Structures are given as structure tokens and as C-alpha cells.
Amino acid sequence: MATKEIAGKTVNVTEEGYLTDPAQWTREVAQAIAAEEGITLTDAHWKVIDFLKKDFAAAGVLASMRRINKTGGIATKDLYDLFPEGPLKKAARIAGLPKPTSCV
């Protein structure tokens, strides 16, 4: 496991840059990861991130795009607009959650 300096903090990350310790996640860390992905976080982004984090805490697994759509109320098309090219991978990384294994 590697560590990484981000938003003035040292965090533990996987090879692909996913946080491994949710306790190290802050909103500033999220903003910094988003910047690496070329994304400036807006309220619409935060709605996705907050849903993913809340759902992960309750279910113990990362929500699928279907679940973000059906339960989180965010259309898959919007998700692609917010997090282009692999929305779930990017949103999960920004939210400090594990990399999705079976999805875009």
C-alpha cells in the first residue's frame, strides 16, 4: 500500500489512487482528487458523492449506477455528464470509496 500527499494530508491509497481508510477522507481531499480527474465539484457532484457515502455506510458495498439512479434519484446520463468516462470509478475515488469491480 502506498501513501500520498493530498490537500495537506497524508493518506493511504491503493495503486490506482483509491483511499483505503475512509477516516482519512475529508471534503478537501475529495476536491483535490476531483481536481486530479479534471473535475470541479458542484452541488450536483456532491449529491452523488453524499449518496454514495451514505449508501456505502448502510449497505457495506458500493452502489451500482442502477442504484444511484433508482434509489439516489440521479439519472445515469447525468452521472456521465458529471463524471465523464467511467463515472462510477471516478465518483467512488472522489468519495474515498473502493474501486467498483464490475462496472463502468
Place this chain on the structure above:
Amino acid sequence: MKKILIIGAGTAGTMMAVHLSRKLNRKEWSITILDKDENHYYQPGYLFIPFGIYTKQDVIRKGAKYIPAGVEYLLAQADQIIAEQNRVKLKDGREIAYDILIIATGTNIHPEETQGMVENGWRENIFDIYTADGADALSKKLPGFKGGKIAIHVVEMPIKCPVAPLEIAFMIDWFFTNKGMRKDVAIDFVTPMAGAFSKPATAKVMGHLLKERGINLVTDFGTERVEYGKLVSYDKGTVDYDLLITTPTNMGDALMARSGLGDDLNYVPTDKHTLQAKAKDNIFAHLGKMSMKFVYWNILLKGIPVPGIASKMGRMGKIIPQTA
């Protein structure tokens, strides 16, 4: 007398009925299994139907044939599970009370979940190999295929038997190679995943094999809709085809939704170690073939830990309150 009710006499439900009937004390327990379909389908055989190796008849048997003596078999559809009251309503109006419920209703394809899939060529130039009818329809289409583009496609994960799409891709390659017309057929393998398979090690091996067989791998393809002869992804990628062999969205039976027990895909959230429904300890779900064993032991042992078993099979079940 206590009752175990099994909904679904497919692979998992049938195996549970067989195992439990051998082990349980029949003076204490009665077992009932029900299925809405009198037929039991041997699903791995679907893969051979498109190529004329099996016929549809080869994979169908009467379900009752595999249910052991002493187990009650009902041809009936479960309409609603009333978990709080430990009973199941059947579509024909009957009701069955249970002490332990095993939900073994499997998973099925839902092409209507993808925009345009049913409207734009279903069973005309779009086929599935996840139903006996789909495989049978493909068997009528393939012999006349004059060459062109074939796409093997997965809409979204998770799916039952994740290797089946890969198997069909290699079999399509074999079929047209044998016919001496492989050069006239282009094959794409289109998946929402980052590789050919969910597990990285397998994905790597399969990626190589696909390449070796001249099958083009299209990854990270999140299917938004199907137009006639064309797959369109959310990020505006397209794959054209003359023939699409798709794995539509897989979902559990709508019984879960009607019973308020299901998630977004009509699967029952369970404790992953014991397969007990989070909603109720005396309901077991998601058996499949391997996991069936857990449930079997959990029921038999009624939550009493036995050295060796727990470590092999996962954690022991929560103790089910014994209603006399």
C-alpha cells in the same frame, strides 16, 4: 410439526429439498417445495442449443421428477411473502405458513430494462442465450447467417453464470471456423467491465484468448440504448452489428418487490455469511449452488456452532426463535 417452505424448484431449491429430506427428522419437520413452472430447465445446456448440439427438449424435464418422496411438491406461483406473519400467499389464493422459508427463485433476464432492446429487433437480430426460447430462436438464425458483424454483449453486472457470454463468444468463433467462413464474420465482445471478466487474473487470460481468436474486446461500455443494428453507450460510443447476442439486465423475481423484501434488482439483502435475510432471520435467500451448503448447515444446526464447520462455511446462523 414445523415446516420448511422452499420457493423455486430450480437447481438450488431442488438440491435443498434433497439434502434436507435426508437429514431432517420427519416427525419434526415437513418440507414443501413449490414452483410456478412444471418444467425444470438445465440451463448450462442452453449454450449448446444455438449450434444444434442440443435441442430445447434436451434441457427440459418435469421438475417433480427430482423431488424426493416425502417432500410435498406444489405447482404454484408465490405471489407475496408476508415475512412478519411467516406465511406466503400463492397466486391461486392459497396460503402456506412456514417456520423457515428458503427463497430459491433464481434470476432472469429483463431486456425491457434497456431502452430500445425489445422494440428494435428482439428475436429478429437480437438474441439471448439465457432462456431456452432465446437459445432455440438463435439456433434457427445462425445456420442462415451469411457473414457480417456479431456482437456478444453484456448490459450490466451482476449476471448469472458470468462465463456464459465468453463461452458463447468462443463457440461462435468455433462454429464459423468450422463452416469455413470465419473470415466473413467479425466478432465483438462488448462489456461494461474494464476487462473480459470481473476477476483480474481471469480477465487477463480471457483477454489473451479473445485476441488469439480474433475477437475484438470492447470494455467500459455502459449501454444506454439499442437502436436497430446498433448499441449506443452513455458516453456516445457505438457498436454496429448484424447479429446481437446479448445478456440483458438480470433481476430476481418480482415476488421480492411485491413482498417488500428486494433491492433495486429484486434481490434479497442477506447476511453474506449465513444468507439469512436482513429483514427476518427465518428467511434464507440467494442460494446458488455453493452457498446452498451454508444454509443447509445453518438450518440443520439451528444456529449451534460446530467446530470446523463455521470456519469452512462462514459464520453460523443467527439462532432462529423456535416457535413450537
